[in-house]
Amino acid sequence: METMLDNLAIKGVPAASGIAIGRPWVYQPHAARVERRSISDVAAELARLAAAKQTAKQQLAELQQKTLAEIGEQEAAIFEAHQMFLEDPELDKAIHQRIESQQICAEAAVEDAIEHAAAELAALEDEYFQARAVDLRDVGRRLIQLLLGVDTQLKGFPDEPVIVFAEDLTPSDTVQFDRSRLLALVTIQGGPTSHTAILANSMGIPAVVSAPLELAQAKAAALAIVDGRNGEVIFAPSEAKLAEMHSQQAAWLAQRAAAQTRSHEAAITTDGHQVEVVANIGNVQDAQQGLEYGAEGVGLFRTEFLFLDRHSMPTEDEQTAAYGAIFEVLRGKPVVVRTLDIGGDKSVDYLGFKTEANPFLGWRAIRMMSERPDLLLSQFRALLRAGVDTDLRIMVPMVSRLTEVEQARGLLRVAQEELASEGTPFCQTLQFGIMIEVPSAVLVAEHIAPLVDFFSIGTNDLTQYTMAVDRTNERVVNIASPFHPSVLRLIKLTIDAAHAQGKWVGVCGEFAGNPLAVPLLLGMGLDEFSMSPVSVPVVKDLIRRFSLEEAQDIASRALRLPKSEAVQTYLQSVVSAKQ
Numbered sequence: 001m002e003t004m005l006d007n008l009a010i011k012g013v014p015a016a017s018g019i020a021i022g023r024p025w026v027y028q029p030h031a032a033r034v035e036r037r038s039i040s041d042v043a044a045e046l047a048r049l050a051a052a053k054q055t056a057k058q059q060l061a062e063l064q065q066k067t068l069a070e071i072g073e074q075e076a077a078i079f080e081a082h083q084m085f086l087e088d089p090e091l092d093k094a095i096h097q098r099i100e101s102q103q104i105c106a107e108a109a110v111e112d113a114i115e116h117a118a119a120e121l122a123a124l125e126d127e128y129f130q131a132r133a134v135d136l137r138d139v140g141r142r143l144i145q146l147l148l149g150v151d152t153q154l155k156g157f158p159d160e161p162v163i164v165f166a167e168d169l170t171p172s173d174t175v176q177f178d179r180s181r182l183l184a185l186v187t188i189q190g191g192p193t194s195h196t197a198i199l200a201n202s203m204g205i206p207a208v209v210s211a212p213l214e215l216a217q218a219k220a221a222a223l224a225i226v227d228g229r230n231g232e233v234i235f236a237p238s239e240a241k242l243a244e245m246h247s248q249q250a251a252w253l254a255q256r257a258a259a260q261t262r263s264h265e266a267a268i269t270t271d272g273h274q275v276e277v278v279a280n281i282g283n284v285q286d287a288q289q290g291l292e293y294g295a296e297g298v299g300l301f302r303t304e305f306l307f308l309d310r311h312s313m314p315t316e317d318e319q320t321a322a323y324g325a326i327f328e329v330l331r332g333k334p335v336v337v338r339t340l341d342i343g344g345d346k347s348v349d350y351l352g353f354k355t356e357a358n359p360f361l362g363w364r365a366i367r368m369m370s371e372r373p374d375l376l377l378s379q380f381r382a383l384l385r386a387g388v389d390t391d392l393r394i395m396v397p398m399v400s401r402l403t404e405v406e407q408a409r410g411l412l413r414v415a416q417e418e419l420a421s422e423g424t425p426f427c428q429t430l431q432f433g434i435m436i437e438v439p440s441a442v443l444v445a446e447h448i449a450p451l452v453d454f455f456s457i458g459t460n461d462l463t464q465y466t467m468a469v470d471r472t473n474e475r476v477v478n479i480a481s482p483f484h485p486s487v488l489r490l491i492k493l494t495i496d497a498a499h500a501q502g503k504w505v506g507v508c509g510e511f512a513g514n515p516l517a518v519p520l521l522l523g524m525g526l527d528e529f530s531m532s533p534v535s536v537p538v539v540k541d542l543i544r545r546f547s548l549e550e551a552q553d554i555a556s557r558a559l560r561l562p563k564s565e566a567v568q569t570y571l572q573s574v575v576s577a578k579q
Contacts, residue, residue: 005217005220005221005235005236006235006236006238007234007235007236007237007238007241008217008234008235008236009232009233009234010211010212010213010232010233010234010235011211011212011230011231011232011233012186012208012209012210012211012212012213012231012232012233013191013192013208013209013210013211013231014192014207014208014227014228014229014230014231014514015185015190015191015192015194015196015197015200015201015207015208015209015228015231016185016197016200016201016205016206016207016228016534017201017206017228017229017252017256017515017535017538018184018204018205018206018228018229018249018252018256019206019225019226019227019228019229019245019248019249019252020163020183020184020205020206020225020226020228020249021183021223021224021225021226021242021245021246021249022161022162022163022183022184022223022224023158023160023161023162023163023222023223023224024162024163024165024218024219024221024223024224024235025157025158025162025163025164025165025218026164026165026166026215026218026219027164027165027166027169027173028166028167028215029173030150032107032141032144032145032148032150034107034108034111034144034148035105035108036104036105036108037104037105037108038103038104038105039099039103039104039105040103042099042100042103045099045105045106046096046099046106048106048147049095049096049099049106049109049110049147052106052143052146052147053086053143055146056086056139056142056143056146057083057086059142059152060079060082060083060086060139060142061079061083063079063082063172063175064076064079064080064083066175067079067175067199070175070179071175071199071202071203075198075199075202077285078135078171078195078198078199079171079175081135082135082138082139082171082172085135085136085139086139086143090310090311091113091114091117094113094116094117095109095110095113096109098112098113105147106147107143107144107147107148110140110143110144110147111140111144114136114137114139114140114143115137115140117136118133118134118136118137118140119133120308121133121136121308124304124342129302129304129305129308130191131191131194131195134168134170134190134194134195134196135170135171135195137170138170138171138172141170141172142172152172153176154173154176154177157176157177157178157181158181159181160181161180161181161182161183162181162182162183163183163184163185163186163224163226164177164182164184164185164186165186165187165213165215165218166185166186166187166188166215167187167188167189167215168187168188168189168190169185169187169190169196170196171195171196171199173196174196174199174200175199179203179205182203182205183205183206183226184200184205184206184207184208184226184228185200185205185206185207185208186207186208186209186211186213186218186226186233187207187208187209187210187211188210188211188212188213188215189209189210190209190210191209191210192209192510192532194209196209197209198532198534200228201532201534201535202534204256206226206227206228207226207228208226208227208228208231208232208233211231211233213233217235218235220235221235221236222236223235223236223237223242224236224237225237225241225242225245227245229252229515230516230568230572248576255538255541256537256538258541259537259538259540259541260537262537262540262541262544263293263294263536263537263540264294265294265540266296266540267529267539267540267543267544268543268544269522269543269544269546269547269548269551270544270545270546270547270550271547271548271549273547273548275522275526275527275528275529275543276296276297276299276334276506276527276528276529277294277295277296277528277529277530277531277536277539277540277543278290278295278296278297278298278299278334278336278506278528278529278530278531279293279295279297279298279299279530279531279532279533279536280298280299280300280302280508280510280530280531280532280533281298281300281301281302281326281533282301282302282305283305283326284325284326284329286533287326287329287330288329289533289534290533290536291329291330291333292533293533293534293536293537294536294537294540295533295536296333296334297330297333297334297335297336297391298326298330298333298334298335298336298530299336299456299506299508299512299528299529299530299531300336300338300456300508300530301326301335301336301337301338302338302341303323303337303338303339303340303379304340304341304342306318306319306322307340307342307351308342310350311350312350313350313351313375313378316378316381316382316385317382319378319379319382319383319386320382320385320386321386323337323382323383323386323387324386327386327387327390327392330390332389332390332391333391334391334393335390335391335392335393336393336394336395336433336456336506336508336530337383337392337393337394337395338395338396338397338435339365339366339376339379339380339394339395339396339397340365340368340375340376340379341364341365341397341398342364342365351368351372351375360464360470364398365396365397365398366396366397366398366399366404366407366408367398367404369404369407369408369411370407373411376396376408376411377411377414377415380394380411380412380415381415381418381419381426383427384415384416384419384426384427384430385419385424385425385426387426387427387430388425388426388427389427390427391429392427392429392430392431393430393431393432393433393453393454394412394430394431394432394433395432395433395434395435395454395456396408396434396435397434397435397437397458398435398437398438399434399435399436399437399438399441399448400438400440400441401440401441401444402444402447402448402451405434405448405451405452406451408432408434409432409451412432431453431454432452432453433452433453433454433455433456434448434452434455434456435455435456435457435458435508436455436456436457436458436462436494437457437458437461437462437465438461438462438465439462439465439466439490442462442490442493442494442497443493445493445494445497445498446497446500446501448497449497449498449500449501449503450501452503453503453504454498454503454504454505454506455494455498455503455504455505455506456505456506456507456508456528456530457491457494457505457506457507457508457509458508458509459482459487459491459507459508459509459510459511459512460482460509460510460511461509462482462487462490462491462509463480463481463482463484463487463509464480466484466486466487466490467479467480467481467484467486467487481564481568482509482511482514482517483516483517483564483567483568483571484563484564484567485559485561485562485563485564485567488520488524488558488559488567489559491507491521491524492524492555492559495524495525495526496525499525504527504528505525505526505527505528506526506527506528506529506530507521507526507528507529507530508530510531510532510535512526512529512530512531512539513529513531513532513535513536513539515538515539515542515575516568516571516572516575517571518539518542518543518546518575519542519546519550519551519554519555519571519574519575520551520554520555520558520567520571521555522543522546522548522551522555523548523550523551523552523553523554523555523556523558524555529543542575542578545578546578554571554574557570558570558571
């Protein structure tokens, strides 16, 4: 079998940059099998559940402290969030109802309730919330193991440094591995915004996710290379390949150290052109982490967390307090807030969603405004109230027509007029923009630009809608590449249309944090790069290595190439020459 693996290269999705070389080790955790037992003593079953929850809280508190001591405060907050899942009254109610009404055992009730809630999160189009479904299932697995008496501690980790291969990894799995012997992580499932990817980044460990491999291949190989920069996994590398990657590994480590020391300096090209490098966030902890890594503000603040896992819409005061907590952390730095972006893919009963055949193409985001203007009006009011003395920028997602921009602007004006007439203080320096995610919006961008202050390109969805690919379908996900010439041309059209009207443009998809994309986007004229906080230092460092003129030439050449593979190969040579 070893000869069949010689120099076998597999391409997954990069999740944490870096290069690792070492022996593969396959992690296959014990899967607790839940039997749907009927019970007669409901009180006793609820007592079992309460005891398991108490133990789970203690374990999570210990994991939080371990992570705080070994990795960092922001990473430890992952397990604080896990404890909050355990204390969520809505989830607790759902589990109790199943035990009481269906008279089933606690482990079956937990499995049902957790899976129902996690499936709702996983169905959301935003990868950030899909990743939170993994966290919720991690909590559910812990509870079920405790209820069944299964040991939750990791056993059998090798005594030598290894590259861990797994079907998928939860945060609990990841932090149990001995860091001194952990070289890299490779998973068949998972996404680049998962907490496992975040932990790998924070630990300085390369990671590749969505790798189309079989665990049997990892078991059979004596040596593997993981390149977290481009998502490549190589089994049984040749001597020449091994020497090449050892050299690249040394260069990468030196570059990373240099980038971190200058992470709080501005991103200015060699010929004096400055761009903004900011972070994508979803909560206070993300905002704090962004500042720690040198982000100059926030380019995407997701607000969906306020509307999920509840039976009624959050009040305006609740929203104001939540937004205010984020703004306080940022201390006046610019923050771009995305208004509510959920639709028929999410079962939110109080919003009255109906089942749709194609929810990602259906009644969602800005399209809901025609029937539920109260949602956006309430959010506008809360953001304006919380945004006093803040560099606030609001953008609406899923815009496909000029009419939607006009309607959103009209509703924003209503919110401003209402607050003014009430004598309520609100943000007076607001910038209003839209997300460019739908090709139709790109093609009328010249007409939209006069109505907004900025565009923010969501490359994940723009790629999906341009190439007609469902990013959640693993059989076609590799077709969807933001490096495809069609997507690149749409990005360039957007930037040109905005600049012609004196408006700025950002990219808030993870494409902005991809080192290969940095000179390309810089040369296209991008004004703002928004990404995962951990990517900020490296992106800033890369920007400083190019002149604007050089980047413009790179973009011009890349835009003439016919295939995404050709674009990536060319950009790899360009970036490698700078490292």
